[in-house]
Amino acid sequence: MAVTEQHGGVIAKARRAAARVAAVVCAVAVFSSAVHAGVLPEERADVLFHSYDGGGVTIQGPSLLVRKQFAENFSASANYYVDRVTSASIDVVSTASPYTEERTQYSVGFDYLHDGWLLNLGFTTSEENDYTAETFSVGISQDFFGDLTTLSLGYSVGSDEVRRRGDATFRADVDRRQYRLGLSQILTRSLLLGFSFETITDEGYLNNPYRSVRYVDDESALGFSWESEVYPRTRTSDAAAIRLRYYLPYRAAVHAEYRAYTDSWDIGADTFEIGYTHPLEGGWTLEARVRSYSQTAASFYRDLFPRREFQNFMARDKELSTFDSTSLRLGASYDVLRAGWRFVERGTLNIAYDRITFDYADFRDVTRGGAPGEEPSYRFSADVVQLYMSFWF
Amino acid sequence: MSTGITKLRGRRQAAFALRAAALGCAAALPLLSGCAIEPWVKPYERDRIADPIMSWDRDPVSSAYMHHVYEAREGARGATGSAGGGCGCN
Amino acid sequence: MLRTMLGMAASLLLAMTVNAGELSGPAPNFSLMSRSGEQVSLEDLKGQVVMINFWATWCGPCRREMPHLEALHQRYSNLGFTLLGINVEDDTRGVEKFLRETPVSFEVLYDPTNKVSALYDVIAMPSTVMVDREGNLRFMHHGYQAGFEHEYQAQIRALLRE
Numbered sequence: 001m002a003v004t005e006q007h008g009g010v011i012a013k014a015r016r017a018a019a020r021v022a023a024v025v026c027a028v029a030v031f032s033s034a035v036h037a038g039v040l041p042e043e044r045a046d047v048l049f050h051s052y053d054g055g056g057v058t059i060q061g062p063s064l065l066v067r068k069q070f071a072e073n074f075s076a077s078a079n080y081y082v083d084r085v086t087s088a089s090i091d092v093v094s095t096a097s098p099y100t101e102e103r104t105q106y107s108v109g110f111d112y113l114h115d116g117w118l119l120n121l122g123f124t125t126s127e128e129n130d131y132t133a134e135t136f137s138v139g140i141s142q143d144f145f146g147d148l149t150t151l152s153l154g155y156s157v158g159s160d161e162v163r164r165r166g167d168a169t170f171r172a173d174v175d176r177r178q179y180r181l182g183l184s185q186i187l188t189r190s191l192l193l194g195f196s197f198e199t200i201t202d203e204g205y206l207n208n209p210y211r212s213v214r215y216v217d218d219e220s221a222l223g224f225s226w227e228s229e230v231y232p233r234t235r236t237s238d239a240a241a242i243r244l245r246y247y248l249p250y251r252a253a254v255h256a257e258y259r260a261y262t263d264s265w266d267i268g269a270d271t272f273e274i275g276y277t278h279p280l281e282g283g284w285t286l287e288a289r290v291r292s293y294s295q296t297a298a299s300f301y302r303d304l305f306p307r308r309e310f311q312n313f314m315a316r317d318k319e320l321s322t323f324d325s326t327s328l329r330l331g332a333s334y335d336v337l338r339a340g341w342r343f344v345e346r347g348t349l350n351i352a353y354d355r356i357t358f359d360y361a362d363f364r365d366v367t368r369g370g371a372p373g374e375e376p377s378y379r380f381s382a383d384v385v386q387l388y389m390s391f392w393f
Numbered sequence: 394m395s396t397g398i399t400k401l402r403g404r405r406q407a408a409f410a411l412r413a414a415a416l417g418c419a420a421a422l423p424l425l426s427g428c429a430i431e432p433w434v435k436p437y438e439r440d441r442i443a444d445p446i447m448s449w450d451r452d453p454v455s456s457a458y459m460h461h462v463y464e465a466r467e468g469a470r471g472a473t474g475s476a477g478g479g480c481g482c483n
Numbered sequence: 484m485l486r487t488m489l490g491m492a493a494s495l496l497l498a499m500t501v502n503a504g505e506l507s508g509p510a511p512n513f514s515l516m517s518r519s520g521e522q523v524s525l526e527d528l529k530g531q532v533v534m535i536n537f538w539a540t541w542c543g544p545c546r547r548e549m550p551h552l553e554a555l556h557q558r559y560s561n562l563g564f565t566l567l568g569i570n571v572e573d574d575t576r577g578v579e580k581f582l583r584e585t586p587v588s589f590e591v592l593y594d595p596t597n598k599v600s601a602l603y604d605v606i607a608m609p610s611t612v613m614v615d616r617e618g619n620l621r622f623m624h625h626g627y628q629a630g631f632e633h634e635y636q637a638q639i640r641a642l643l644r645e
Contacts, residue, residue, distance in 0.1 A: 038483040038626070039543060046454040052462060065454045072629035079454070116483070141476050146432025146606065150477030153488050179488060184449075184477020186434050190441050192478045194449065198471030239472035245449065247441040261469035269469035277446045285446070295468050320468050339584065352455060358466070384462060386455055436608045437571035437600045443541040482544045482608045483502070483626030 038143055040075045040113050043068055046390045054356065054382020056088040056098075073114060079107040090318075090378055094366050095212065095226065103128040117142040120154075130163040130209075135176070154180035164209040172205030190247035200237045207231035213316040215305040216372060223372040227308055229315050232300075237263035241271075253277045266299035267320060275329075283335035287352075293325040303364050304373040318363040318378065327356040337391075347391040354384040436481055443480035450474065503634065506612070506620035510535075513599045515569065515592040518582070523567070523592055525614070532564045532642040533614040534635065537594075537605050539571050540581045544627040545609040549585060551632035556589040559639055563616070569594050571605075611635065615642050 045066045052059040061082035069075040081104070088098035109122040120139040126132070141152035158176035183195045207229050217225035241259035248254060254276050261269040275289035298320040300313035331352035337344055357379070364375040434442075441447060450456050464470045510533075514524040525533065536552060538545035556566040566589040570578050573595040582591065594600055603612060607625035613635075615621050622638045624631055 038481060039479070046452070048454050048458065050458050063454050063458055081458075143477075143481065145430050146434075147436065147481035148432050148434060152476040155485065155488060178471070179485065180471075181488075182474070182476050184475055186439075186442060186478065186481075189434055189438050192442065192447065192449075194475035194477065196472045196475055198473075200471055237470060239469060241472040243449075243475055245447055245478070247444065247447055251444075251446070253444075253446040259469070259472055261471070263468075265468075267468040269467065271469065279446060293463070293467060293469070298468070319466060325463075325467065350452065350455070354459070354462075356462075384459075386458065388452070388455060390452065390454075432606075435597070435600065435605065436610075437537065437539065437597055437605055439608070440539065440541050440572060480542050480608065482542045483628065 038116055038147060040069055040073075040111055040118070041067060041077075042392055043075070044390060044392050046388060048386060048388035051385045052382060053384075055090060055358070055380035056093060058086045059083050067109075073112060075111045077107075077109045077111075079105075079109075081105040081107075090365060090367065090380070091211070101128060103131075122156075130165050131160065132163075133158060133160040135159075137178075139180070141182075148186040150182070150184040152180070152182040152184075154178070154182075156180075160204070162205050162209060167209075170209060172209075174202060174204035174206060176203075177201045190249075192245040194241075194243045194245075196239075196241045196243075198239045200235075200239075202235045203233060206233065206235055207315070208317070211317060213302070213305060213314045214366075214372075215308050215310060217308070222366075224304060225308070227314075229317070230313050231315060232265065232313050235264055237261065237267075251279060265320070267295060267297065269293065269295040283338065285333040285335075287329070287331040287333070289327075289329040289331075291325075291327045291329070293327075295321075295323055297322040297362060301362075303362050316363075318360055321363040322361040323363065324359045324361075325356060326359075327354050329354045343393045345392045347389065350386070350388045350390065352384075352386045355381065356384065357381045439479075439481050442478050447478060449476070449478060502607070502625045502628070503631075504623055506623050508620055510612070510614040510618055510620045511602045513602060515594055515599060518591040518593070523590060525567075526618070528565055529618050530563070530616055532559075532616060532639060534564070534566045534639065535569060535603070535612045535614065536566065537569050537571055537600055537603070537608065537610045539608060540577050541572070542608045546581075546585075548609055548627040548631070549587060551635070552589065553587045555632070555635060555639065556587075559643065560589070562643055564639055564643060566590070567592055569599060571595075571597055571600050571608075613638050613642060615645060 046064065048063040050059075050061060050063060061084050063079065063081045065077065065079045067075060067077035083103040084100070085102070086098070086100045092098055103126060105124065105126040107122065107124040109120065112119045118141045120137075122137040124133075124135045135156055135158035137154060137156035139152060139154035141150055143150050156176070156178040158174075158178075160174040160176070162172040162174065164170035177200070179199045181197045185193045187193050211229050212226035213229050214224045214226050216223065239259055239261045241257060243255065243257040245253060245255045255274065257271070257273040259271040261267070261271070271291065271293045273289060273291040275287065277285060277287045279285040298315060300311065301315045301317070301320045303316060303321070305311075305314060329352060331350065333348045333350045335346065335348055337347040340346065358381070359379045360377050363378050364373070365378040366375055368376050370376065445451055460473050510525060512524065512526050514522055517523045534555070536548070538548070540546070552566060552568065556564075560566070568587065568589055568591045570591055571594050572578055575593055575595070578591075578593075603610070609627050611624040612620060613622040621642060624634070
């Protein structure tokens, strides 16, 4: 049986479900005050162009941020973000034809500072032709012990609507809750320590209306056939991270980070990152980072099921598989307007390049041919480029 | 397979223990804030920590984008940011 | 989980900080090198109302407070008022650069070893202490928030009238 559009539609949109949630979570992160509690977040404006190219997918677009203080205790911010996707990914090519689409996201945030505690409210909405996501978040932070310790708490609630192109009657919902706890400690004049914890619960239609799993089918010309994926209706995840930041005496900074992750789908992941920031005379700052990620598969994930309707929950999303990912980042930043210009205090021009490699242990590349279940494992690399300008006023 | 499950159980226990400890500390903190613990890094000694290169997140728009790139392709999510540090002014 | 967090949030709200108040007792004497190269001693300023401000270029609220301090100095300096800006940084090159771009007319003193900061128990940046004509500590402010300059002005006028 030849692969048909009916099963695939736009398989890479399978990843898009997680992408939307991820994007909204991360937009929330821009606004949930990565700052200390005694002062409002900095006033700034950023213009960024992002480009991702890897695994047959290219995604480009802008991200704009403006943050302004009002009345000395209050600041407001807004972010506009777009993903323009052209996709001929492994999932798409296996089952369907390439597609393009666009996702637009708007966020607003408010910060209120009173007597040393900082309150933050944020709202984000993300829209594409078959998915709408809305998230409301609240956060609070306070300094203790001579401002050496910062405690922050955050809570977000999100509500998504999932639709399906070509089927106007299809409507499903997702409810998301996120609970965040952060603890930051100044250890010495040169050393910072941070902990963060986050629990996320999702409930509703958590899979993708277009994606399929495959099963052994001797009657098929390929040796396998496709059927719709089935996910549990709930997912609870816990992540715990520790990070350190150290100031080197000749004026540079080094940081290290580890995050442990588990969830109710039995996915386990470890993330390690180390980075180095080096300012030079003349206004340049250079940065390098290495990140290593490894994950073990969800309990209901398989690349190839032995027969149709093998079990209650079935997934073949490579995001839920066993894989490693390594990335290397190089960045350069140049100070401009050091003496200021009108209301602008200073600015930077920045470029960052990331090379990310994904190496899957139990997700196979069906486009490469081979007996079902014995195709070569999939791996790909992606180039991510960011060009951005930042201004502080 | 069994080592995978053992590793998973261990990681889960670790994550749970860390979370319980953090919640305990965090719950105690507001109550302890009245105690007079002398800060060992004085406010006037925070020049290095106030340096922008020591900021947890110097470019929030760029880091939010990178977190999105990873979370859209990986199973893990959450615990990506930190607050605190800085000049500690006011 | 949510209930625990709400409880903690409530506790956070209750942890208020005190940032202004009255002091008493004689102001500890000190002698520091000024920007112009002279040694300045607090004892020599007896008879004047002295406002001591501890600041640093890396401190945002300190930088925001500067224009208000400059305005106060220009307004009251020939009425028996002196403002001393004690800079707490150990590298003075950055301070010189900052003051070239944002000049001030009041005396800037360097305290690179932080001995005066420790003497005056500086617990926030910036910190301001008011000393009366007899050399006694009278008022203090920790941090800077909009509106503090009005309090400074009221306190200076009260001390000048004594």
